[in-house]
Amino acid sequence: MADYHWPPADHRALIGKREKRIDGPVKSSGRAKYSYDINRPGMLWGKMATSPYAHAKITKIDTSAAEAMPGVKAVVIMVPEGQEVLWAGQEVVALAADSEERAEQAADAIQIDYEPLPYLVTDADPQHAGAQYSKQLEERVAGNPDQGFQQAEVISEGDYGLPVISHCCLESHGQVTEWNGDHLTVWSTTQNVSGIAGEFVQGLAQKGITVAANNVHVISQYMGGGFGSKFAADTWGIACAQLSKKAGRPVKMMLERDQEMTVAGCRPSLHAHVKIGAKRDGTLVAWESQSWGTGGVNSAGTPRIPYVIEVPNVRARHTAILTNIGPARAWRAPNHPQMALVSNSAMEDMAAKLNMDPLDFMLKNINLTGDRAKTYQEEFAKASELMDWKSKWHPRGRSGSGHMKRGLGLSLHTWGGRGNLSNSLVTIHPDGSVETSLGSQDLGTGTRTVIAIVTAETLGLPLDAVKVNIGDNRYPPAGASGGSTTVSGVSTSTRRAATNALNELLAKVAPALGASPDQLEAWGGKIRVTSNPAKSISWKQACAKMGASPITGTGRTSNDLMSSGVGGVQMSEVEVDTETGIVRMVKHVAVQDCGLVIDVRTAESQVYGACIMGVCYSLYEEKIMDQPTGRCLNPNMEFYRLASIGDIGEIVVHMMTGPGYDERGTIGLGEPPVISPGAAISNAVANAIGVRVPELPMTPDRVLAALGTLGKGGVA
Amino acid sequence: MPSNGDKPRAKGADDKKLPDLSRRSFIKGAGIASVAASAGALLADRALEAAPRPQIGGGVVGPGEAPVTLKINGQVRKLNLEPRVTLLDALRNHLDLTGAKKVCDRGTCGACTVHLDGRAVYSCTTLAIDAQGHDITTIEGIEPAEGLHPMSQAFWDYDAQQCGFCTPGFVMACTAYVEHEPNVTYEGLQKSLGGNICRCGTYRGIREAVLQAAKTMKMKGGRA
Numbered sequence: 036m037a038d039y040h041w042p043p044a045d046h047r048a049l050i051g052k053r054e055k056r057i058d059g060p061v062k063s064s065g066r067a068k069y070s071y072d073i074n075r076p077g078m079l080w081g082k083m084a085t086s087p088y089a090h091a092k093i094t095k096i097d098t099s100a101a102e103a104m105p106g107v108k109a110v111v112i113m114v115p116e117g118q119e120v121l122w123a124g125q126e127v128v129a130l131a132a133d134s135e136e137r138a139e140q141a142a143d144a145i146q147i148d149y150e151p152l153p154y155l156v157t158d159a160d161p162q163h164a165g166a167q168y169s170k171q172l173e174e175r176v177a178g179n180p181d182q183g184f185q186q187a188e189v190i191s192e193g194d195y196g197l198p199v200i201s202h203c204c205l206e207s208h209g210q211v212t213e214w215n216g217d218h219l220t221v222w223s224t225t226q227n228v229s230g231i232a233g234e235f236v237q238g239l240a241q242k243g244i245t246v247a248a249n250n251v252h253v254i255s256q257y258m259g260g261g262f263g264s265k266f267a268a269d270t271w272g273i274a275c276a277q278l279s280k281k282a283g284r285p286v287k288m289m290l291e292r293d294q295e296m297t298v299a300g301c302r303p304s305l306h307a308h309v310k311i312g313a314k315r316d317g318t319l320v321a322w323e324s325q326s327w328g329t330g331g332v333n334s335a336g337t338p339r340i341p342y343v344i345e346v347p348n349v350r351a352r353h354t355a356i357l358t359n360i361g362p363a364r365a366w367r368a369p370n371h372p373q374m375a376l377v378s379n380s381a382m383e384d385m386a387a388k389l390n391m392d393p394l395d396f397m398l399k400n401i402n403l404t405g406d407r408a409k410t411y412q413e414e415f416a417k418a419s420e421l422m423d424w425k426s427k428w429h430p431r432g433r434s435g436s437g438h439m440k441r442g443l444g445l446s447l448h449t450w451g452g453r454g455n456l457s458n459s460l461v462t463i464h465p466d467g468s469v470e471t472s473l474g475s476q477d478l479g480t481g482t483r484t485v486i487a488i489v490t491a492e493t494l495g496l497p498l499d500a501v502k503v504n505i506g507d508n509r510y511p512p513a514g515a516s517g518g519s520t521t522v523s524g525v526s527t528s529t530r531r532a533a534t535n536a537l538n539e540l541l542a543k544v545a546p547a548l549g550a551s552p553d554q555l556e557a558w559g560g561k562i563r564v565t566s567n568p569a570k571s572i573s574w575k576q577a578c579a580k581m582g583a584s585p586i587t588g589t590g591r592t593s594n595d596l597m598s599s600g601v602g603g604v605q606m607s608e609v610e611v612d613t614e615t616g617i618v619r620m621v622k623h624v625a626v627q628d629c630g631l632v633i634d635v636r637t638a639e640s641q642v643y644g645a646c647i648m649g650v651c652y653s654l655y656e657e658k659i660m661d662q663p664t665g666r667c668l669n670p671n672m673e674f675y676r677l678a679s680i681g682d683i684g685e686i687v688v689h690m691m692t693g694p695g696y697d698e699r700g701t702i703g704l705g706e707p708p709v710i711s712p713g714a715a716i717s718n719a720v721a722n723a724i725g726v727r728v729p730e731l732p733m734t735p736d737r738v739l740a741a742l743g744t745l746g747k748g749g750v751a
Numbered sequence: 752m753p754s755n756g757d758k759p760r761a762k763g764a765d766d767k768k769l770p771d772l773s774r775r776s777f778i779k780g781a782g783i784a785s786v787a788a789s790a791g792a793l794l795a796d797r798a799l800e801a802a803p804r805p806q807i808g809g810g811v812v813g814p815g816e817a818p819v820t821l822k823i824n825g826q827v828r829k830l831n832l833e834p835r836v837t838l839l840d841a842l843r844n845h846l847d848l849t850g851a852k853k854v855c856d857r858g859t860c861g862a863c864t865v866h867l868d869g870r871a872v873y874s875c876t877t878l879a880i881d882a883q884g885h886d887i888t889t890i891e892g893i894e895p896a897e898g899l900h901p902m903s904q905a906f907w908d909y910d911a912q913q914c915g916f917c918t919p920g921f922v923m924a925c926t927a928y929v930e931h932e933p934n935v936t937y938e939g940l941q942k943s944l945g946g947n948i949c950r951c952g953t954y955r956g957i958r959e960a961v962l963q964a965a966k967t968m969k970m971k972g973g974r975a
Contacts, residue, residue: 055907055908055910056907056910056912058915059906059907059910059912060899060903060907062912062915062918063899063903063904063906063907063911063912063915063918063919063922064850064890064894064899064900064903064919065849065850065851065889065890065891065894065918065919065922066850066894067915068849069849069852069916071849071852071853072843072849072852074843074844074847074849080844134833134844135840135844136833136835136836136840203950204950205852205854205860205862205914205916205917205948205949205950206852206854206914206916207854257914257915258914259852259914259915259916260914260916260950260951262950289853291856292854292855292856292857478913478914479912479913479914479915479951480913636910637910639910640910640913640953640956641913643952643953643955643956644913644951644952644953645952646952647949647952647953647954647955648950648951648952651952671855671857671859672854672855672857672859672860672948673855673857673859677948677950678954679944679945679946679947679948679954680940680941680944680945680947680949680954680957680958681941681942681944681945683952683954683955686955
């Protein structure tokens with residue numbers, strides 16, 4: 036009998052190799068149909084009228100002019116008269132018309148009267164936010180901070196922060212909905228195929244529409260980016276289903292780009308004043324911070340700083356600023372990039388004050404990272420080699436006399452990444468074909484490919500012998516794809532399902548090979564006797580022995596095949612033009628562990644992508660909120676900037692694999708590598724120009740402003 | 752923004768005194784925006800100037816539907832479209848050609864890139880009626896019935912895609928770049944392909960894919 040455990044390195048045909056993603060051809064040829072691409076017969080287009088006010092009471096809604104316009108088929112009130120809207124861009128009325136242009140024009144014709152109310156949309160000044168807009172969260176104390184600072188021989192203080200940014204998924208949020216009698220089909224761009232049917236049931240019940248969960252069919256074959264923002268059915272999902280019901284026709288309603296940027300993506304901000312104390316030899320002894328940030332009208336939780344490095348004496352106080360902006364959504368590694376920026380920048384400033392190489396400073400304090408100290412040491416050694424850190428590094432600000440300054444910076448991070456609860460179904464057909472089905476989804480991370488690899492490896496088949504069915508809630512339920520939980524969820528459940536199916540097949544084949552099932556294995560397209568590989572039959576012949584009925588195997592996420600907790604380090608090299616303030620990426624090194632890597636190629640792509648996203652939020656991204664109007668000033672892609680292909684420099688990725696890593700089993704990877712770029716790049720800029728640029732993104736104006744403080748009290 | 756379409760359209764707008772000229776409809780009327788306007792090799796202007804301006808219904812059309820004839824992927828397609836319909840919406844909403852994606856909808860991100868007479872253009876800021884008389888090629892038109900276009904193949908080989916939503920636009924922009932650039936280099940491609948945006952961060956793979964596809968396409972000679 037085959038057992039569940041991952042095969043050892045010398046007995047793997049596919050796992051840990053560099054397989055190409057199995058949905059590559061359908062995507063790169065433009066044939067993949069995303070939810071936005073679904074066109075149904077008789078389909079209408081939905082558009083919404085949204086609030087221009089950051090906070091207001093709706094006094095009157097008049098849809099009559101819109102309803103009288105040609106082609107308008109249904110109107111749904113999303114926020115009724117008398118209720119308040121809490122951010123600009125909040126959806127108030129939805130309608131559906133027979134062309135996209137007509138729907139857009141009709142949405143503009145909806146008359147909504149508002150009574151404007153007081154609001155706050157920026158978190159720049161917590162002192163002036165006042166009690167109404169701030170919420171003091173619990174103060175965290177560890178050790179004895181007062182005593183810690185008394186022991187300190189050197190004190191470093193600084194300000195650090197990063198603004199609210201938007202997810203900016205290229206496929207905007209939205210869906211196509213279609214009713215057939217009491218059956219609802221939803222083509223949704225979602226990270227949660229198995230989970231959102233229930234939200235449609237509840238959301239529609241509140242609108243007086245009854246539908247049973249077993250009649251809600253959710254489909255998301257391909258989805259154009261989520262990054263944590265696409266877990267819910269959302270108000271527009273419910274409204275779309277209402278419009279379909281009313282009009283008796285399918286409706287497609289996807290957010291416009293400005294809506295996407297304003298309401299459907301928000302990573303909370305974090306700003307902090309930090310004071311840290313150390314001994315002259317670099318030993319950290321005390322940390323004190325006052326921090327604040329906003330995630331919209333609700334608190335986005337308390338960041339835990341210092342980050343990863345557990346300074347023995349800590350006092351950390353955090354205030355949530357409650358603002359009238361589109362509400363927070365989980366953004367790839369929620370809160371971690373913010374915590375890493377504040378913490379690792381403060382550490383680097385201390386190293387500069389001590390005239391220490393920050394790499395030596397980190398290694399000096401590495402035991403404060405706890406259980407993963409050895410991993411971080413190994414990763415720093417590898418990163419240092421890939422960056423050529425020791426020969427390139429220079430003390431802060433000493434990068435020559437010209438106006439082009441080069442500098443190096445580093446950071447470290449952690450993440451959990453334990454698998455979500457997923458169910459997998461592997462079917463072996465009598466003709467030898469195989470399919471694996473899960474109600475999971477592929478966000479572009481390579482989920483389909485990983486499922487195919489695990490199935491094929493377990494059954495001893497080539498990768499293209501396996502058909503993978505995901506993106507549909509009619510397959511066995513699988514967890515939402517968030518928090519780097521998918522790879523372990525789908526890999527461990529599929530390993531068990533495929534093993535169970537295989538064992539049933541081995542039992543049927545054993546007599547023909549004159550062996551017992553536990554003496555057999557599947558390898559190289561054959562079922563063979565483990566001790567005598569020459570004694571074998573082909574996969575096809577084996578499957579022919581199963582009779583008319585397919586064999587199925589089921590499996591659930593399994594703790595003995597996975598674990599959680601990774602470390603990772605990154606190093607960055609930048610060049611700063613001190614005349615223009617422009618920061619250019621030269622090189623970025625990411626060294627990352629995630630236990631057993633199923634597919635090295637797509638794993639590396641995750642890390643490359645995370646580093647590039649990191650360049651975006653370090654140098655370009657900011658959701659600019661305007662207090663006088665209460666609106667976002669850059670809800671588009673020309674003034675909300677992302678990096679383009681010439682902005683990223685050289686990127687080097689190294690995955691920690693092999694002994695010491697593989698035996699941990701699978702661990703998620705999507706989040707961790709996006710955590711460190713902010714701190715590594717900010718530290719590199721400080722090292723280059725001799726002064727800290729306190730706030731991300733490090734746009735030219737901010738760099739020049741920081742240069743202006745040199746010698747006038749800027750953290751040098 | 753480069754445009755040679757201003758004159759006839761401005762005249763039409765004056766004659767008709769179209770009401771309700773929103774910012775959005777203004778942008779949509781502002782003419783054909785070239786992908787990567789900084790890259791001279793890709794400018795669509797010359798191609799458009801060379802082509803005779805089509806006569807539509809005696810000069811003035813709209814705001815209602817008017818017959819529009821588009822030559823897409825070698826096929827003549829006859830549609831009835833309001834003049835405000837963009838080429839992108841005509842492709843996606845009226846012809847179910849969904850390879851080109853709607854993302855920024857205002858000529859910034861390149862997800863909607865198609866070829867007009869072999870040059871890369873943003874179809875979200877090109878009106879369908881203005882695309883008449885030109886050869887329109889979408890990603891559906893470059894892919895062979897079996898296998899993949901060398902650029903798509905290279906995107907697969909170098910894992911130059913994650914969610915894949917920007918990919919068709921990138922493939923079209925990269926294809927036009929390679930077809931018009933006699934000397935594809937690592938430095939050159941980073942300047943010329945700045946008109947397309949990826950959110951997942953696949954640029955490293957794209958750089959490799961373009962270099963590889965340039966070799967394959969040159970070996971095959973001219974348009975693949």
